[in-house]
Amino acid sequence: xxxxxxxxxxxxxxxxxxNPLKKIWMPHKNSHIGHRRVCMTNCPTLIVTVGLPARGKTxxxxxxxxxxxxxxxxxxxxxVGDYRRECxxxxxxxxxxxxxxxxxxxxxxxCAMSALNDVRQYLSVEGGQVAVFDATNTTRDRRxxxxxxxxxNGFKVFFVESVCEDPxxxxxxxxxxxxxxxxxxxxxxxxxxxxxxxxxxxxxxxYQPLDEDLDSDVSYIxxxxxxxRYLVNRVVDHIQSxxxxxxxxxxxxxxxIYLCRHGESDLNIKGRIGGDSGLSxxxxxxxxxxxxxxxxxxxxxxxxxxxxxxxxxxxAECLGVPYEQWKSLNEIDAGVCEEMMxxxxxxxxxxxxxxxxxxxxxxxxxxxxxxxxxVQRLEPxxxxxxxxxxxxxxxxxxxxxxxxxxxxDKTSHELPYLKCPLHTVLxxxxxxxxxxxxxxxxxxxSVNTHRDRPENVNVQRSTEDALQTVPAHL
Amino acid sequence: xxxxxxxIGASTNSTEAKRTDPRCNEKKCSWASYMTNxxTMIVMIGLPARGKTxxxxxxxxxxxxxxxxxxxxxLGVYRREAVRAYKSYDFFRHDNEEAMKIRKQCALVALQxxxxxxxEEGGQIAVFDATNTTRERRxxxxxxxxxNGFKVFFVESVCDDPxxxAANILEVKVSSPDYPEKHxxxxxxxxxxxxxxxxxxxxxxxxxxxxxxxxxxxxxNVGQRFLVNRVQDYIQSxxxxxxxxxxxxxxxIYLCRHGESNHNVEGRIGGDSELSxxxKKFAHALRDFIEEYELSDLKVxxxxxxxxxxxAEELSVPYEQWKILNEIDAGVCEEMTxxxxxxxxxxxxxxxxxxxxxxxxxxxxxxxxxVQRLEPxxxxxxxxxxxxxxxxxxxxxxxxxxxxDKGADDLPYMKCPLHTVLxxxxxxxxxxxxxxxxxxxAVNTHRDRPLTRTGSSCLTPCVKESTLTAAKKLVAVSASE
Numbered sequence: 038x039x040x041x042x043x044x045x046x047x048x049x050x051x052x053x054x055x056n057p058l059k060k061i062w063m064p065h066k067n068s069h070i071g072h073r074r075v076c077m078t079n080c081p082t083l084i085v086t087v088g089l090p091a092r093g094k095t096x097x098x099x100x101x102x103x104x105x106x107x108x109x110x111x112x113x114x115x116x117v118g119d120y121r122r123e124c125x126x127x128x129x130x131x132x133x134x135x136x137x138x139x140x141x142x143x144x145x146x147x148c149a150m151s152a153l154n155d156v157r158q159y160l161s162v163e164g165g166q167v168a169v170f171d172a173t174n175t176t177r178d179r180r181x182x183x184x185x186x187x188x189x190n191g192f193k194v195f196f197v198e199s200v201c202e203d204p205x206x207x208x209x210x211x212x213x214x215x216x217x218x219x220x221x222x223x224x225x226x227x228x229x230x231x232x233x234x235x236x237x238x239x240x241x242x243x244y245q246p247l248d249e250d251l252d253s254d255v256s257y258i259x260x261x262x263x264x265x266r267y268l269v270n271r272v273v274d275h276i277q278s279x280x281x282x283x284x285x286x287x288x289x290x291x292x293x294i295y296l297c298r299h300g301e302s303d304l305n306i307k308g309r310i311g312g313d314s315g316l317s318x319x320x321x322x323x324x325x326x327x328x329x330x331x332x333x334x335x336x337x338x339x340x341x342x343x344x345x346x347x348x349x350x351x352x353a354e355c356l357g358v359p360y361e362q363w364k365s366l367n368e369i370d371a372g373v374c375e376e377m378m379x380x381x382x383x384x385x386x387x388x389x390x391x392x393x394x395x396x397x398x399x400x401x402x403x404x405x406x407x408x409x410x411x412v413q414r415l416e417p418x419x420x421x422x423x424x425x426x427x428x429x430x431x432x433x434x435x436x437x438x439x440x441x442x443x444x445x446d447k448t449s450h451e452l453p454y455l456k457c458p459l460h461t462v463l464x465x466x467x468x469x470x471x472x473x474x475x476x477x478x479x480x481x482x483s484v485n486t487h488r489d490r491p492e493n494v495n496v497q498r499s500t501e502d503a504l505q506t507v508p509a510h511l
Numbered sequence: 512x513x514x515x516x517x518x519i520g521a522s523t524n525s526t527e528a529k530r531t532d533p534r535c536n537e538k539k540c541s542w543a544s545y546m547t548n549x550x551t552m553i554v555m556i557g558l559p560a561r562g563k564t565x566x567x568x569x570x571x572x573x574x575x576x577x578x579x580x581x582x583x584x585x586l587g588v589y590r591r592e593a594v595r596a597y598k599s600y601d602f603f604r605h606d607n608e609e610a611m612k613i614r615k616q617c618a619l620v621a622l623q624x625x626x627x628x629x630x631e632e633g634g635q636i637a638v639f640d641a642t643n644t645t646r647e648r649r650x651x652x653x654x655x656x657x658x659n660g661f662k663v664f665f666v667e668s669v670c671d672d673p674x675x676x677a678a679n680i681l682e683v684k685v686s687s688p689d690y691p692e693k694h695x696x697x698x699x700x701x702x703x704x705x706x707x708x709x710x711x712x713x714x715x716x717x718x719x720x721x722x723x724x725x726x727x728x729x730x731x732n733v734g735q736r737f738l739v740n741r742v743q744d745y746i747q748s749x750x751x752x753x754x755x756x757x758x759x760x761x762x763x764i765y766l767c768r769h770g771e772s773n774h775n776v777e778g779r780i781g782g783d784s785e786l787s788x789x790x791k792k793f794a795h796a797l798r799d800f801i802e803e804y805e806l807s808d809l810k811v812x813x814x815x816x817x818x819x820x821x822x823a824e825e826l827s828v829p830y831e832q833w834k835i836l837n838e839i840d841a842g843v844c845e846e847m848t849x850x851x852x853x854x855x856x857x858x859x860x861x862x863x864x865x866x867x868x869x870x871x872x873x874x875x876x877x878x879x880x881x882v883q884r885l886e887p888x889x890x891x892x893x894x895x896x897x898x899x900x901x902x903x904x905x906x907x908x909x910x911x912x913x914x915x916d917k918g919a920d921d922l923p924y925m926k927c928p929l930h931t932v933l934x935x936x937x938x939x940x941x942x943x944x945x946x947x948x949x950x951x952x953a954v955n956t957h958r959d960r961p962l963t964r965t966g967s968s969c970l971t972p973c974v975k976e977s978t979l980t981a982a983k984k985l986v987a988v989s990a991s992e
Contacts, residue, residue, distance in 0.1 A: 055816060061832065062820045249736070266718060267739040271756065275894060282752045360765055363543065364880060411836060421546075424745060434864075460944065 053216070055195055058392050059409075060401040082159035083187050084169045085180065087198035089244060090237050091210040093198055093263070097284065098171040099470045104283055106176055107443045109168045110276065111408070113159050117172035117470075120148040128220040130234040136243055149179070153186055160192060167276065168192075175244040177251070184255075195277050195470040196257035197284065198247050207237075207328055215471050236254065266290055283420070289467075292426040293336070293442055294444070296328065296437050297462040299348035302326050306461065308510025311368060311375040313392040316351045317479055321458045324355035327478040330462065331429070338430045342366065342418075349431045360431075365414050367435035372405025379488065379507045383500055397453035408453050411439050419443055436488055444472045454490060459483035484510055540650050541578025542881060547746040549662050550629040553638045554652055556667035559706050560679040562733065563668055566754065568940045569638040570666075573753055576913045577886060578879070578926040579746065580634050584625055586641035587689075589617040595690040605712050609778055618648070622655050629661060636746070644713040646721070664728035664747050666754065667716050672901055674705075683939050733759055756893045759937075762804075762913070765899040766907050767932040770794045771816035771953040774846065775929065778954075779844040781838060786821045789951055793930045794825030796949040800932060801826060801899070810898045812836065812888075819901045830901075835884050838903035842875025846917060849958065862959045867923035881909050889913050904956055911935075914942045924960045929953035 051064035084101070088096040098114045105112035122128070124144055133141045149172060159165040174180055178195070187194045197330035201207065215221060221229035227320070251463050252270070258281050259268040267285055272278050300320025304312045316324065322331035331339065340363050341358060343349035344366035353360040373383050383390050386403075393400040406414075415436065420452050422428060422440075430440065442452040444465050457463075460483045464475040485508040523965050553570070555563040564637060567800060574581035586750065593613055594602070614624035618641065628634035643649055649665075656663045670676060680702050684690065688697045716722045718740050728751050729738040737755055744749050746769045770790025774782045785833045787796065803991040811828055815818035823830040844852050844859070853860045854962075878885075885906065892910075900910065903959035912922040914935050927933075930953045934945040 053820060053824070055817075062817050063845060064824060243687065253736075265741055267737070269737040269739065269755065271735060275891065278756055278894065281755065285742065285751065286748060363542065413834070421745065480548075 047293060057388070058396055058401070059399050059407065060403060061434055067206075075447075076156075079167065079285060080266065081192050083156065083168060083183070083192045083194050084280070085174055085183055085194060085196045086169070086171050087174045087180070087247060087257075088107075088198050088200065088431075089174065089175065089206050089240050091233065092199040092201050093210065093289075094197075095171055095175070095214070097152040097197060098169045098290075098469060100287060101283065101473075102167075102169050102278065103443070103446045105167055105447075107281075109277075111164060111231055112167040112169065115156055115159075115172055117149050117152050117170075120152050121145060122219060124148055131232050131239060133234050133237040134460055136239060153183070157186075157190055161190060173240055175240055177245045186443075193273065193277075194256065195280065196203045196247060196255060197280075198257060198259045200246060200259060200261045203262060212377065217469070234375075254344040256383065258284060260284065283423075284286075285309060287421045288418055288424070290426060291467075292428075294422060294427075294465045295339075295402045295429040295462055296440055296465065297429070297431055298433055298437055298457060298459055299325070299343075299352045299431055300327075300481075301459050304349045305484050306511055308378045308381075309376050309507070311377075313348075314344050314349050319460075319483055320348070320352070321355070323350045323481040323483070326460075326481055327352065327462070328356045330477065330479060336427050336429075336476075338427060340425060341431065342428060343431045344368065344433065345438070346433070349433070352431050365418050365432070366436055367431045369408070369411050369435040370402065370405040372400050372402035374405065378510070380504060383503045387500075387503065391494055391496040391498060394503075395491055396439075397490070398449040406437065407431065408449075411435060415439050445474065446471070456487055458485065473494070484508065512856065522857070530558060532709050542698075543574075543577040543746070543749070544579045544882060546746075546948050547579050547635050548847065550634070550660075551662040551664060551746060552625060552629070552652070552656055553636060553750070554639050554643055554649070554663060554665045554914070556643045556665055558644065558648070558700065558709050559642065560614050560676050560684065561668040562679060562730075562759070563642070563666075564640055564683070565607055565759075565940060566666060566859070567638045569930050570750065570753065571636075571638055571891075572913070574636055574750075575916070575918070576882065576889075577749075578882070579636055579736075581627055581636040582634055582640045583640055584621045584628075586614075586617060588637075589621050590614060591688055592619055597603045600701050600708060603705050603708040622652070626659055630659070632968075641809050642709055644709055644715075651732040656801075662743060662747075662752065664743075665716060665725060665937060666750075667727060667729045669715060669729060669731050670733060675733055686939070690805070691896070692902060696757065707948065709970075722814075730754060753890070753893075756890055759896070760896065761937070762896045762898075764897075764935045765809075765932055766927075766935065767797070767899070767901055768903055768907055768927060768929055769813075769816075769901055770797075770823045770951075771929050772818040775954050775956055776852060778848040778850075779846050780837075780849070780852075781841040783816050783818075785817055789878070789953055790818070791825070793949060793953070794822045794931075796951050797822065797932070798826045798868065800947065800949060806897050808896055810895060810902065812898060813901045814838065814903065816903070819903070822901050835888060836906055837900045839878070839905035840872065840875040842872035843876070845873050846929055867960075869920040877979065878905065878909065879919075881905060904981065907933075915944065916941075926957055927956065928957065 051221045053062045054065055055062050059398035084098075086098055088094050095116060095118075098116070102112045102114045106336055115274040115394075121144070121308045125133070133136060152170065152172075156170060157169040160168050164282060170183065170385070174183065174196075184194055208230075211230055212226075215233050216226055218228050221232070224232070247255065249268070254271070255276060256273055260272075261267065264285070264287070272281055275392070289451055300316045300323035302314045303317050304310075304314040305320075305329070308315050318320055321475065339358075341353055341356065342364050343353045343360055345362050346367055350362065371377075374386065377385075379390075389403065398408045402408065418430075419440070422430075430437075432440070435453075436453040437453055438456040441455050441457065441463065447455060449493065458478075460479050460481045462477045462479065466475075467474045488508060489503040493499075493505075540911065555567055555614045557563050564585060567585070590613070593616070601607060602792070605611070625637040625639060628637055639652070643652065647836055648848045653663060659822065670806055677699070680699055683693060684702050684753045685698050690701075695897045716725070716727055717736060718729075722740075724741065726741045726743050726747060728740075731737065734755070734757070737751075742751060770786045770792055770793035772784045773787050774780070774784040775790075775861075776787050809828070811826060811830035813822055813832050814830050815834045816837055818985070820830075820832065820838070841847075844856065847855070847859075859873065868878045888900075889910070892900075902910070905923075907927040908922055911917070911925055911927065911933065917925060928948075930949050931952045932947040932949065934947065936943045936945075
């Protein structure tokens, strides 16, 4: 609620001014108004993973963190294994994890505490909204400690447990992520696997999974057999609901996502942004090359998505296979600057042009959109990409930057300057905890539409400074 | 895990259709409908008074709103058709052979209707609302589904909280056609015995063994806990998400538009103008309204357009701005009057009157786009308690259509006058609507459906202003069943 004093001082509604960068109307006195962000609870959330080793906890932690940051919820993961490696320096063997190894138990507890302290720092001091505490947390006792810690600090807790008994999945995990782990730098594969299996055994005897009855008051999701089944208990707020929805849509079936822009368009050639023009002749050439490329790749059950703008649809048409149109994949709306050249924007709206260079992610075109708006618009696309297997997305520069930023975990600073040239296909393949990227230029020339951030972003700058980085065009 | 079935017929069609100018081929069906590429049967499971019909109707309303043609098939309705006069719970005893025969017959008839709906009438989802508590019955359904090439998704509601069950019985069973005498205690008594009849043969879904390969969600204790098994596709994922976000706590949602704006006065659509003096008066009145009703913990949401924010400012409470609550984008027609649109874009104007729901302004949006845009708002409204949404005419029509189950034909013509607050309260299987006119005059911005499809009737909204002059007259509008 508004502070009493403010309320008494004012007899009429406060004057509204529009923030020049984000085009948000705010009351003059600039007191707290809620600008709709994803998580409106003032209460930070602590997500706690639970599960035996090699159950995908770190995979889930990293992926979830990446997703939450992308949709604008400041999130950070805290992997207790990292703290242990910091503390121990040299990993000898699984003996460290034996439950009767007093020294080991002490160190591990200290590491957990140290991590929790950093969590507190992040959530209470550094403005973080969600912290992901990635550790086995297999005993009720340990979880109790964490819940007490959370209560003391005013954090909400949500557990994410991964349960899996499929030996093939576990073996795969070990091969994919454990063998490359610093712990096993100096061992052969066989030695590493053997040691790791012993490590798992150390945890098994004391493992107390989340229980329907004993833990009935705790908020959690139990993921069973890599997503075949879920048990969800007491989701209490919006962010937990979103997290559950996300976790229920991701899978680990191997596949690739192909991202590319439409072929070069007529407006591209003229150096104009936005609009709804058709392909240039080189653009059409690209579409043909794209068709050959896809045929060569022999991709299984490839889905093709386009926006509802002519240039992406024309590109897809050349492929001779079915495709689906999403309005959400339309290019960023440049509002009053639609179909202008950068030179024209500088001429007619020099202030806007400068503001955009100052904060390209948050800058909203007058009567248009910002990259931040674009991300919100694209979230259902990302969700569906997670559900799907092999997909080719034919989209636009700003849209592609947003999607790429999600897959490659780029910050909002980097996102608007990611290089997404025309006539180039990016093949993204999930691997271990991240994403492998292969860039394939399809050999058809095109204009460059990438405008780097100029050195001078001051609103008083000269036209020359403003246009310093504009790419060449007709 | 994600097994997608390509419908060969549909995909060839889409390539054909898209060969011509994209603008002329705006898909008539929504994205959600497009993604639902296989007819699906949702089968409810649970003892009586577990909220199956509540969930069936709500889910159906939601799916239809996002554009996926869905229909409920309630077995009780079929049974009442077959057995005109309900006598007592004895009908439901599992050793009542005669009755068992009739009940099975009803199920078969209902399944036939499901088949017709999904294969001939363009339906995409059929919700089979019955107890379906035995494996035998569920096996029957699965055989039917397999025979017809449908997908099946089970929704089981499990509840052992006697208070919840009693409340359910009072709220919906007492007024059921089965109990015309409506004598509470006798209804309660008979109904509880009816439940006992089912308990004897109830075989809940067994995720560990017998039913481990089925796709289902088990809703436990009114959403406290969920067990989700083998979600196969997009629409099942959305259904699960929806069911996990709804609740049954009593709350009210207040919808209103911003106060009258300067553009409203000039007859201009869209734009980002400020409140007129009368609009400011309305904001005052809204503040009084909120104070008078002492709405506890009321959340207030606005769009990011000036006129809704100015309205909220007057309330002196915190509010949240949502860009997705912004008014429909009229593209090239932004800030024009209807007269100007008629003069400048006569074809567009006519097209819009022909199919107002699907019509997309050049460079702008359609009502169909708006619904897709507003989905997260609806989802969040379902999660929340008391909320006041200060929005715009087209946006309010879309939200209202969701709550009152209005289809694409009616939605764009729903009446959402300025300076009027609609209070929506969930009740039984529907929504009670109360309309509060806050006694500040305003222009009328409503353009009626044209009399003939080809011509457009009135260019300007009817000049006649609202006839409700009594202060805060309470009008109880239909409770949709």
